[in-house]
Amino acid sequence: MSSTQAAESIHERFRELRDDWKSKTRHLSNTAQIALVFSYQKIIGMGPDVVPLILSELEKEPDHWFWALEAITDENPVSESDAGDVEASARVWVQWGRDRGLLAE
Amino acid sequence: MNLTDLFPNLTGENHEVTSPRTVRYNCIAWAACNTERWWQPGVFWPVDSSRDDHGIGNVVEAFRSLGYEECDDGVREEGFEKLALYGSTMMYTHAARQLPDGKWTSKLGQLEDITHTTTEAIEGGDYGEVVQYMKRPL
DSSP: OOHHHHHHHHHHHHHHHHHHHHHHHTTOOOHHHHHTSHHHHHHHHTGGGGHHHHHHHHHHSOOSOHHHHHHHHSOOOOOGGGTTOHHHHHHHHHHHHHHTTSSOO | OOHHHHOTTOOTTSEEEOSOOOSSOOHHHHHTTOOSOOOBTTTBOSSOOOTTOOBHHHHHHHHHTTTOEEESOOOOOTTEEEEEEEEETTEEEEEEEEOTTSOEEEEOTTSOEEEESSGGGGOSSTTOEEEEEEEEEO
């Protein structure tokens, strides 16, 4: 498999898991319940390759990707003053990705 | 997907949508009259908490800190505001706040706020059942 094919395969698997996760969690409020859905756990299991895809999702639509990002990267760039602010947290993580070249400017 | 697909007891007759969808706040925030944050233990929570504590006791403690105390039921009492806390397999899942007319208001995850006629209207699915009622003086 070429690197392009491999990237497309990762992207396709991520999209399938993302869609499954979103369809099962829109109505949930407990973040642990949201993150324990199996498709979300599988996304975390995909490891660092999936971080740019998650950041790209966050750039388009704020959502509860912070648990996965922190689990994969072992970082949390969100300040205490922004904690719980989903839109602000998304912006901080997107900037974190840009600073590391994981997202295009 | 319709709300009635997500909640087996919800019907067109026992609820009304009262807001647009938003990820800005969740049910716990809405029960506490906050529409700016997604309340989550260890992230944004009114009491010190481990981020791993998603049990019923932690959400009870959170609302105690806001002046509520445990009570026996969700029957409307003049001069009090009540909450219904939902849980499933020891994890809290939801909080609903009683309105002055005895109906209930809920924020459904990232979806809309709704008014529902009974606490049972949103039981039976992923929210489980009401496991604790709380009240505070108005």
